[in-house]
Amino acid sequence: MKNKIGIICLIFFTQLIFAQNENRKPLHGQFQNETALVDNGYVFNLNSKTRTFISNQGFFDILAKAKDTLLVSSATFKSRKIVLQDKDFLKPLLVLNLESQTTILNEVIVKGKTEIKPAIPSSQKIVDMEFIDDVQSSPKNRAMPSDGTIENGMDFVRMFKMVSKLFRKDNAEKAESISQLGFADAVSKGVDRYFFTNTLNLKVDEIGLFLDYCENDPKSKTLLKEKDEFMLIDFLITKNEEFKRITNFEK
Structure with a gap:
């Protein structure tokens, strides 16, 4: 009985996928950039919930139709949203541009060399020195933390x-x-x-x-x-x- 139900569900799911892509046809495209080769990322069809990867030359193929929304994501280029039109399917190759992802680096200040002179106190000062609690001497109570927070919980x-x-x-x-x-x-x-x-x-x-x-x-x-x-x-x-x-x- 369970096997029959599983087979029925599989057939229904397969028909649903075919129904979604029934009116869609292959779209061949390529992403370009003025200064760099687009060689990574993926294209996601929001309407059919399908995804394809971008080749190392910027090419991609995906099933789509007019008015479908494509989302493009890449590690080195800005994400882009594209709403397809009928004219896009008339071209043998749809060429699209991606903008480079700009990374702003924090300013680094290099200071001059500082000479470090270690101060060695007497043995009695070391004995009298007070130390704060560490992990070994005061283990954390994970069940009931003293600060009332929840470990690994959302703040x-x-x-x-x-x-x-x-x-x-x-x-x-x-x-x-x-x-x-x-x-x-x-x-x-x-x-x-x-x-x-x-x-x-x-x-x-x-x-x-x-x-x-x-x-x-x-x-x-x-x-x-x-x-x-x-x-x-x-x-x-x-x-x-x-x-x-x-x-x-x-x-």
Whole structure:
């Protein structure tokens, strides 16, 4: 009985996949850059939830149709969202440009050489010296920490502070500019990058792709108007779980 149910589910799932791709046809394309060779990354079809990798010469092939939204992600180039049109399928090769990812380096200050003179106290001073607790002398109580924190747990206070500045009204002009931006741009500029890289465990080059994925959800259009920090946090965490399942299912 269980085998019959499994076979029925497999047939239904296969038919569903074929139904999604029934009206789609192969799209052949190549990504280019003015200064560097595009040789890594992947193309993700948001509508059919399929993905393909970019070859070492920038070529890609994916099933798509007009009005499908493609998201491009690469470690060395900026993420890009493309809405396909009918004319794109008339070309034997669709050539698209990607912008280089610019990395801003922190300023490094090199100071002059400093001579270190060790001070050796007397043996009595060493005996009388007081030492602070270390890991060996005062092991941490993981069951009931003294500071009340939860080990490996989410710091919701810090998360709230990182997200709340998106809705903070320092002046009327700033509030108006946020309402005019799209969801991806507003969250990217208003939420601390630490939230994406540490709380959501996203790579830097995945942040733009993730926000574009969130913006495709109709719910994202109301979140900025409601200005509810907790709803935004819950939305981003939920979409992050979906995003990782989708982007990892072909690995």
